[in-house]
Amino acid sequence: MTILRSREIPSVSGKPRPKRQSSDIIQPSTPARKQEPSAPSLDRSSPPTNTFRRRRSPRLESLNGFTEKEVSILVCSNRKSNVGERFLSLRSGKKVANGIETSGSEIDSRKLDLVEETNIVSKELDNSGDDALVRSEEKGKSVMAEVNDVEMKCDEKPSSSVNRRKYTREEKAKGIQVENLSPPITTVGVEEMDIDNSIDIQNPPEGASLTKSSVNAQNQNGNASRNQQFRDFAERNASRFARFDVEMEEEEESSDKEEVELQVEDWPGPFSTAMKIMKDREENTILHDGVPFSSDIERSSSPIVWPPRRSDSFTSPPPRAPSLQELSMRVLVKNADAITSLDYVPDSLRVKLCQLLCDSRRMDVHFLDLLVRGSPTGICVPDCSWLTEEQFTECFKNCDTSNLMVLQLDQCGRCMPDYVLPSTLARSPKSLPMLSSLSLSGACRLSDVGLRALVSVAPAITSINLSQCSLLTSSTIDMLSDSLGLVLRELYLNECQSIDLKLILTALKKFEKLEVLSLVDLPSVRGRLLREFITARGQALKQLTLSNSVKLTDSSIKDISENCPNLRVLDLANVCKLTDCALGYLANGCQFLEKLIFCRNSFSDEAVAAFVETSGGSLVELSLNNVKKVGHNTALALAKFSEKLQILDVSWCRDMSDNALGYIVDSCSSLKVLKVFGCTQITDTFVLGHSNPNVEILGLKMDPFLNHLTKNHPDS
Template sequence: MPYEQAPNALGDRRAGWAAAARRRAAHFAHYANADESAQEDNLHTGGNEARTLGPWSSARQLVEGRAAAAAAREDKIAAAAKAVAEAEAEADWQPRRDPALGPRIAPRVGKLFGMCLAVLVEYIDDVETLYGLPTLIKIQLARAVSDARRMTPEALRLFTEDGPDEVVLPECSQLAPAALAEALVPCATPRLERLELGMCGRGFGDAVAASMVAAGQLSRLRSLRLGGAYRTTDADLAKLLAAAPNLAELRLPQCSRLQDASAIARLTPDLEVLELTECRGISTQSLQQCLTSLKRLQVLELSGNTEVTDDLLTEVALACPLRRLAVSNCSTVTDRGVRGVAAGAPHLTELLADDVGRFTDAALVALSESCRDIQEVSLRRCTKVTDVGIAALVLSGKLRSLNVSGIAHVGPASLKALATSCRESLEELDVSWCRGVPEAWLGVLADSCTSLRRLTIFGCSQVTSKLLNGHSNDGLEIVGATAQKTPPPSVGRIVLQAEA
């Protein structure tokens, strides 16, 4: 019996294989492309008949289809290059200065004030006192000493002695808590109006804050900046704010231990400037309660704060007379938040929104329609922005500074709008890594915008010496231009001959 059933079982298996083969063959016998629009970009497309022919014919047709698709892609690239060339031809720009003359000669002699500052910085350890020096000059000297990283405890004494009305120390990373307290406590008098400490996390903490508060009331303090004070807590800040009731400007960048902003609005209700850059510990609810209570707030900087939302920006714009807003690296902000700001703060003049990847042209159009006095905009690496939004933004004709670095879709239309609408107002422009910007339109912009003083073009490989040396704006500084390498001189063949 087993030997009689074996042939039947083998036949059943063979029948199953045949049925499976017929089912699979149906896919190849009745081939249809589901996406005809994508066929031109598929290098392996061979047409609808490629799979119904024999193996050699199918292979040949696939090869021909791949070549045709590659040719179509080359045609697209050529068409794009032709469009850029037509835009350059449309600009019809010719250098007003002969590029063969080379770069403009920069003045070799610097300003006397700068030379004197350099000498003082070099010999700062030998200076005994700065008594009688104007406050403005002392501030500039302090910045120069900080830039040279020579702000030692001995140098610090020069800028804090005799009870000054302004103390500006941009770099305090070399100062220990004892040295900083010894210098700042004598300054904590009713005469002090401005206190700025940069990179003060090492030296500024609860002990220094308590010592300053205990020294006396800071009744005339109007501006306070504590940069990088990572040891400062909410309690320390509350003590300082309670001692300075007339504070109008408060800047706390990178104060990572702050968690509650309610004390800011409660103790300093008349704030006009508030910076909480990269204070990521403050919650959205705390920010909302604080910011909506500051009825005089004009400058708000929240860059790097992931708790910023569209609803928060809309409520703040309705509650405060904002003129400057910074929301760079706030990943949750979208076009809806910008539309809310534009509707609630029509007097906004400055917007910093670098690396906000969800911004589109719709946000810039809303901004241009409501904020007619917009003067400074930074959109670095906002990759969804195009010429449409930029052209709408500059229609007001009051733009002084624009940063569109890293936006690939910026092209001739943006520069044409700038050269037409902002002929008298534009002072700074950054188009770094915008390789779709033609050199000819940059030339038109440089010649047309008489107030343009700084043009940044890092990564713009399309710019040549024709623009760098041929524009007519003698006051323009072009930053980031690729160095024009001159070919080495030709050296003739040297023939060595034996001495006679």
């Protein structure tokens, strides 16, 4: 729908036109679709001057019986007499007002003010709820020029419309068409307007067949077409934002079905028996002859009975005197710049000294020169972030690496790009003939090319740590499988985001002696892919780390328990989809687990207790960090069946009371480290009341525990 703007209309002849008065009338004509012979004029006093006429609009055939001439409906306002009076303007110069024909001499005194007509049309748009259209300056000029042309031709040359452009039925019916959402709307002249757009909805002229319902229907059709255009645009661009993984959806559906079946299944074996016993015990504790216990009776009949030491003996444990070796190491760390040689210092003490220097940020080039001097068998630097390329090149360009067996240069992204390796570690084909352990964690500038050059001079590598090497791709694993497929035993690929498990699955199957596999925080780890690898190489696996593998379900744990009988270490931290069924599979399949890491899993207290009762005899380290349902059942099982337990983490397990922790600490004589971070329910009753002098409690409130935390615990 086109709105006429109020502006000065330029003269056709180039001369300035006189300022229009408020009573001027603009008489647009209905656009003609094709040329036809003109019919006899209604005004018989003036014969027609042309032999062709425009085709009538079907809407005007019923207006006052005038079927021989095409008329234009305008909204006129007579300021002198009747405000809001409606007129029908004919091409012959006559007007029809309220069904009465008027002469052409009255037209000049009843012309329409363009500003007033614009306001009326704008009100019609507001009343009908139609959207406002955007117009450019060129469009306004085009509209005004055509209005001027229409006015002259209506007053002087009614037969001059023979040479005008033909308009199709679609152009007459639609008027303005929005072709696209982003380009501006095409300019349309006054002759292309539909005649319905010029009629006042509130006060239509007599004899007109247009109703408010038809206008609303047209508006709804326009809105529907506009909504359809938005919908088409959204469908065209949806593929750029939508992400759909068919394999993931199918795996999730299948896992959900399996979990539903497992909920009904009764697991055969000791685990199901222990679960049933504990559930029956809970029911008997809650109800006695159908009457619930009161809170006092429940506390008195609690399954955990732990007598703390007497209140008069509540004293802080005496501080442990440091050993002579620890005192010597502290002195060496403080005076590391004065050390002139490391000859005759065993490798174990070198490793501890390097660790202490890196922790205290006192590691420098001087001490690194001492490590690489001579023909060392091991170089272990846990933090090389301070080392530059020039310093690294200067230290290793003349180093004798023929006897080097262990090389650890973690966080070496700053000093080890690809182009420094040919002049340092890979300077000859036999520069690292005895290297068995290589750790380059955090080498963010090392690519596939650099690692290939390094592995080519070290054919005897049995352990390689490539964690956080972001530039390494799946082709690296293919290269390692071809070079080290028969000798490699340990592979760490933690946080290598560019490596896809689906692409390296074939290469992983080539590692015949692989015992340790770490896939921490790899988004491509899924149950189906893990099942294929476990089925092929699970018999030799002893350590499997799957932290943050959020797509794994109970079916994956079932595959591990069935195909990894020799598994000793299992890390399932932040695998949130696991249920109690997973513990049942582990209890029945993996009977020799020594280290088990849980964190933020949704296991129940009864399931953890049942697992400890059936398979907890060999546990040396157990982490239940943030397993919030752990309570007194787990405490009872740990105290009775975990004789070898040395490290226990119950951080954020706030259902563990003083009695439960005291019972665990006093019963587990081998326990050395207990982590209780976030356990705000613990009081001095437990801290000062337990009787195990060997245990070290970490995470107590206001306790400076950072002084005791080291990367490699001295007792571990």
